[in-house]
Amino acid sequence: MNTSRTNLILPLIQQSRHALVTVAAVFFFTSLVLIIAGAPPLAAYYHIFKGSLGSWIKFSHVIKSWIPLTLCACGLLFTFRIGLWNIGIEGQVMMGAVFTTAVLRLGLESQMPALVILGSILAGLVGGALWALFAGFLKTKGGVNEIFAGLGLNFVAQGVILWLIFGPWKRPGVASMSGTEVFPPALWLPQLASIRLSLPALVIVCLALIVTALILRYTKIGLYLKAIGNNPSAAYLFGLKPARNMVLAMIFTGGFAGVAGSLQVSGVYHRLLPAISSNYGYLALLVAMLSNYNIWLVPLVALFFACLNVGSIQLPMALQLDSSLSGVIQGALVLATLGVHAWRRQRAEVRGQKAEDPSSL
Amino acid sequence: MIELDITILFAGVIAGAAPIVLAALGETITEKAGLINLSLDGSILLSAMAAFAVAFETHSLLAGFAAGALVGALMALTVAVFSIYLGQNQVAVGFVLTLMGRDLAYFIGNPYSRIQGPQVKPLAVPLLDKMLFIGDVFFHHNLPVYFSLLLILLCWWYVYHTPYGLKLRSVGEHPRAAFARGINPKRLQLLYAICGGLMVGLAGATFSLATKPGWGRPQGAEGTGWIALALVIFGGWNPVRAAIGAYLFSFLQVLGIYLQGWFPSVPAQVFQVAPFPLMIFTLLIMSVAQKESVQIWAEGKAHVKALLNMFSGMAPSALGKPYRPE
Numbered sequence: 001m002n003t004s005r006t007n008l009i010l011p012l013i014q015q016s017r018h019a020l021v022t023v024a025a026v027f028f029f030t031s032l033v034l035i036i037a038g039a040p041p042l043a044a045y046y047h048i049f050k051g052s053l054g055s056w057i058k059f060s061h062v063i064k065s066w067i068p069l070t071l072c073a074c075g076l077l078f079t080f081r082i083g084l085w086n087i088g089i090e091g092q093v094m095m096g097a098v099f100t101t102a103v104l105r106l107g108l109e110s111q112m113p114a115l116v117i118l119g120s121i122l123a124g125l126v127g128g129a130l131w132a133l134f135a136g137f138l139k140t141k142g143g144v145n146e147i148f149a150g151l152g153l154n155f156v157a158q159g160v161i162l163w164l165i166f167g168p169w170k171r172p173g174v175a176s177m178s179g180t181e182v183f184p185p186a187l188w189l190p191q192l193a194s195i196r197l198s199l200p201a202l203v204i205v206c207l208a209l210i211v212t213a214l215i216l217r218y219t220k221i222g223l224y225l226k227a228i229g230n231n232p233s234a235a236y237l238f239g240l241k242p243a244r245n246m247v248l249a250m251i252f253t254g255g256f257a258g259v260a261g262s263l264q265v266s267g268v269y270h271r272l273l274p275a276i277s278s279n280y281g282y283l284a285l286l287v288a289m290l291s292n293y294n295i296w297l298v299p300l301v302a303l304f305f306a307c308l309n310v311g312s313i314q315l316p317m318a319l320q321l322d323s324s325l326s327g328v329i330q331g332a333l334v335l336a337t338l339g340v341h342a343w344r345r346q347r348a349e350v351r352g353q354k355a356e357d358p359s360s361l
Numbered sequence: 362m363i364e365l366d367i368t369i370l371f372a373g374v375i376a377g378a379a380p381i382v383l384a385a386l387g388e389t390i391t392e393k394a395g396l397i398n399l400s401l402d403g404s405i406l407l408s409a410m411a412a413f414a415v416a417f418e419t420h421s422l423l424a425g426f427a428a429g430a431l432v433g434a435l436m437a438l439t440v441a442v443f444s445i446y447l448g449q450n451q452v453a454v455g456f457v458l459t460l461m462g463r464d465l466a467y468f469i470g471n472p473y474s475r476i477q478g479p480q481v482k483p484l485a486v487p488l489l490d491k492m493l494f495i496g497d498v499f500f501h502h503n504l505p506v507y508f509s510l511l512l513i514l515l516c517w518w519y520v521y522h523t524p525y526g527l528k529l530r531s532v533g534e535h536p537r538a539a540f541a542r543g544i545n546p547k548r549l550q551l552l553y554a555i556c557g558g559l560m561v562g563l564a565g566a567t568f569s570l571a572t573k574p575g576w577g578r579p580q581g582a583e584g585t586g587w588i589a590l591a592l593v594i595f596g597g598w599n600p601v602r603a604a605i606g607a608y609l610f611s612f613l614q615v616l617g618i619y620l621q622g623w624f625p626s627v628p629a630q631v632f633q634v635a636p637f638p639l640m641i642f643t644l645l646i647m648s649v650a651q652k653e654s655v656q657i658w659a660e661g662k663a664h665v666k667a668l669l670n671m672f673s674g675m676a677p678s679a680l681g682k683p684y685r686p687e
Contacts, residue, residue, distance in 0.1 A: 037469050085452055143648030144641060147399075147452070148594075151587050152637040159634030282460055289453060322471040322578070324464035331461025335439075338454060342447035 018340050025336040030329050039321050047318045048311030048326075058310065060196040064268055065280070066299075066306040067201050068093070068260035072284030073291070073298045074212045075256025078249040080293050081216060082242075083229040086250065088135045088150020089257045090281030091157035092128040096258025098161060099127025100265045101180065101272040104187050105169070113186040121204075121262045128258015129251045131157065136250035140243035146250075154281075162274055169272065179273035189267035198267045205299075208256060213295045215252075225249055257281060283309075283327075286334050305330055370615060371498045378611035379502075379509040380405070380567040380582070384589035385596065385603040386509075386516050387560025391437065392593055393520060394553035395533035395546075395679040398440050399455025401561055402586025403462020408432040408565030410470035413576040417478040425479070426505075426566045433562020434555045436462060441554035444683050445547050451681060459586070466580075473576045480574035481505060505567040512560070516600035529553060533677030536684035546684040564589075584637075591640045594647065597674010610636060647672045 031041040052062050072089055079086040086092075103123040107116030131153060138149040169180045191198045216222040228235040228242045236242055264276050287305055291297035305326075312326035384401060391398045398404075408429035416425025436458055444451035486500040486507070499510070520526040528549060531539040536546035568582040569575065588610060596603025617632040649655055650672040659665045 033465065033469065037471070085456070087456070138641065138645065142645045143652070144644045145594075148587075148591055148644055149641055152641040155584065155634045155637035159631065162633075163631065286457065286460070289457070320471075322468045324467040327460060327464030328468055331457050331464065334457045335443075335454070335461070338443060338449045338457075339447060342443070342449050345448070 014344075018344055022333070022336045022340045025339070026329065026332045029332045029336075030325075033328055034325075037321065039319055044315060044319060044321065044325065047314045048308060050311070051314035052307035052311035057196065061310045062303070062306045063197055063202075065278075065309050066303050067205050067267075068264055068278075068280040069284055069287060069302040069306055070205050070299050071208055071256050071260040071263075072281050073287040073302055074208045074295070075253040075260075076284055076288040077212055077216060077293060077295060077298070078225065078252040080288055081222070081225040081229050082246055082249045083232070084139070084246060084249060085147050085285075086132070086135070086150055086253050087147050087282070087285070088132065088153050089253060089284060090277050090279070091150065091154035092131045092254040092257035093261035093264070093277040093281045094154075094157040094161055095131040096124035096128035096261030097265045097272060097276040098157075098164065098261075099258070100124040100262040101164075101169070104183055104266065107187065108184070116187060117189060117266055120266055121259060124258045124262025124265075125255045126258065128256070128261060129254040132250040132254020132257070133247065135254075136247040139250075140246055158274070161272065161276065165272060165274060177274055179269070179271045179276075182271045183266075185270075187266070188270050189263065191267070198263075201263050201267050204259065204263070208259070209295065209299065212256075216295065221245075221248065283330065286330055290334050290337055368494060368497045370619075372501060373615045374608055374611045375498060375510075376502055376506050377572060377614060378607045379506045380564040380572050381585060381589055381592070381607040381610060382509040382513065382604045383505075383564035383567060384561050384586065385592040385607050386512055386600050387433075387557040387564065388589055388593045389557075389596060389598060389600045389603045390516060390520070390529070390560070391554050391557030392680055393533045393598055393677055394529055394550045395536065395677055395682070395684075396441060396444065396550050396554050397451050397455065397681050398437050398554060398557060398561070399452055399590065400436050400440055400458035400462060400586075401590055402584065403459040403466075404433050404436040404558065404561050405565040405568065405582055405586045405589075406466040406580060407436065407462040408562040409569035409580055409582055410466040410473070410565075410576055412562075412566030413478055413569040414470060414473050416570055417473060417476070420479060422479055422481060422570060425570055426563060429566025429569075430559045430562040433560070433565060434558040437554045437558025437561065438551075441551045445550055448683065448685075451683070463583075467578050470576050470578075475575070475577050478575060479570070481571040503571055505563070505571050508563075509567075513601060513604040520600060530677070532684075533679055536679050540684070540686070550684070561586075561589075588636065588640065591644060594674075594676075595643055597647075598676060599674060602674070613639070647674070 034041040034044050052058055072093065076086060076089060100120040100123055103120040104116065107113070107119070110116045135146055135149045135153055138144040139146040142149075165177075165179055171181045189198045189200055216225070224235075224240050224245050225248075227238070228240055228245055232242050260280060261277060264278070265272060269276065283305060284302075287298060287301045291301045308326040308329055312323045315321040315323050315325055384405060388398060388401060411432045412425040412429030415428035416422050419425075439458060440451055440454050443449040443454040481503040483501065483503050490496040490500040492500070518526075520529060528539065528544055531542070532544060532546045532549045532553075536550075539546050539549075564585075565582065568585075569580065573581040589607075592603050592606040592610065595606040613636060617635065621629055621632050650669045655669070659669050
């Protein structure tokens with residue numbers, strides 16, 4: 001029998017050891033990829049580091065991409081909790097952006113820009129939630145797997161954005177991939193010039209984190225989602241309605257994603273772009289997985305991912321490499337974590353069996 | 362106005378569908394054994410890049426195809442090992458690999474973007490190509506296209522008419538029973554994941570060396586992996602029907618090009634994304650057709666029943682549920 005003290009310390013040592021193994025594996029794999037591409041690995045890491053944390057301006061870019069990433073990953077905790085793979089989140093971000101652009105366009109002549117911006121954020125929420133509702137109904141009423149429904153709707157949302165930019169919302173003169181016309185500064189989400197960050201956006205993210213934590217931990221909805229996610233058939237026998245709760249979870253996720261898309265329009269680009277969602281939805285799926293669906297790890301993992309994203313923008317300029325290296329590192333991190341996690345569990349099982357054997361004799 | 366030539370249209374469908382057929386067949390084999398390899402979209406892109414890069418460096422198309430197949434097999438192997446031997450969620454691993462495969466392809470393939478490289482030459486089949494219509498549609502292609510046609514028959518024969526195919530299906534339907542009959546479910550699933558991966562890799566190589574020669578960001582194969590995954594469901598886990606689905610999809614793609622010429626007022630984006638709502642719609646019909654209430658309603662209506670049967674197809678019972686010995 002172990003003493004209680006070693007019981008406390010041992011897991012900590014093990015945890016850090018496993019983290020070390022994970023990081024070493026990712027480092028090894030990424031360096032290998034860089035060597036295959038004929039690039040100096042250490043220089044690449046240095047440029048990513050300098051490009052993300054090298055100056056306050058760069059760090060403000062990191063925060064700008066941390067905001068949508070955290071919002072999306074936060075929302076995904078709802079669908080993951082109930083066991084749904086909401087790959088459609090990318091399209092939900094896009095629809096949030098579309099709805100926001102629509103409201104901002106309507107409010108171009110308005111005397112109360114603050115009200116218009118607020119309305120546009122709400123519209124973004126509704127847009128994302130509606131798009132998610134669509135996928136949710138396809139899953140619960142139509143029996144279409146949410147992965148395919150969501151993915152198909154992503155492509156449709158992308159088509160809608162392209163159609164709007166080249167059709168009804170095209171710039172006076174010539175339509176182009178650079179998007180719709182830029183909104184007047186009065187309709188931009190206010191930004192503090194001193195820190196180059198938008199305070200309202202940061203407040204929204206903090207609110208999102210708190211609200212998610214509260215709903216998942218302290219409300220009945222959170223309990224239902226967990227119960228259904230863990231065992232759908234048992235939950236059904238207990239009188240919970242899996243279909244209704246699935247749609248509810250989708251709406252929550254879609255709403256968060258919609259707000260993320262909305263802030264991209266009003267706070268970052270000030271117009272609608274074809275690449276408005278910037279893969280943040282897909283990336284947020286990785287963030288949620290890597291945080292092991294723990295709300296308090298989400299902002300940290302998202303920050304790291306945002307650093308990689310922003311830092312790797314330097315690579316084409318500095319080393320003539322493609323910026324997609326960030327995606328390689330992020331994917332390798334998730335895979336390595338899954339692998340180490342499995343290895344740890346298997347070792348624990350083996351140890352458990354050994355411990356059981358003598359007692360069975 | 363573009364003149365519609367039926368022969369050219371169908372020949373285009375057969376040629377354009379080749380990589381999709383290969384990918385859909387590969388995934389059907391893998392899923393028949395009970396494993397979902399969700400990484401298809403990333404696998405196809407990475408193997409397309411690898412095939413083009415290797416063929417460019419070695420001046421050997423054969424080496425290119427081999428590299429593509431190898432990459433596809435490695436991706437499938439990763440999904441299989443994580444899910445079968447490490448007990449991780451195969452959807453999660455597959456999705457991560459989808460994103461990572463694409464990024465790896467863009468990253469490593471960067472120096473090979475937009476350069477002229479080797480590509481497969483057309484090769485008419487002697488004698489057969491002289492046949493009226495059929496000769497023009499089927500026998501004026503390149504080797505990968507012939508291979509895709511051949512593989513449909515091969516897969517169907519293997520799955521339904523050989524003892525190995527029986528074992529393959531038994532592992533996907535009831536691994537425990539298969540185990541009782543002396544079959545090792547884990548090893549077979551691993552084997553067929555690799556086989557499927559090889560075909561998916563060949564699909565990627567066919568893209569970059571024949572169908573859409575060259576490499577770039579975007580290559581043009583983006584999204585095909587997801588279509589192939591949906592086609593497996595559309596085909597009801599039957600290789601022949603999955604292949605038919607691939608030809609239907611290719612037909613719509615080719616038709617889209619004509620439609621764009623006929624209706625210039627409709628924005629091109631509409632035709633580009635059209636396959637995806639169609640995919641959702643097809644899956645929706647498939648799912649509704651299998652509902653009990655619909656089946657009862659169709660009872661006694663011969664035509665409706667026949668139509669419903671066309672859209673039915675059961676997934677292997679153990680699909681996505683890795684075998685765990687007691």
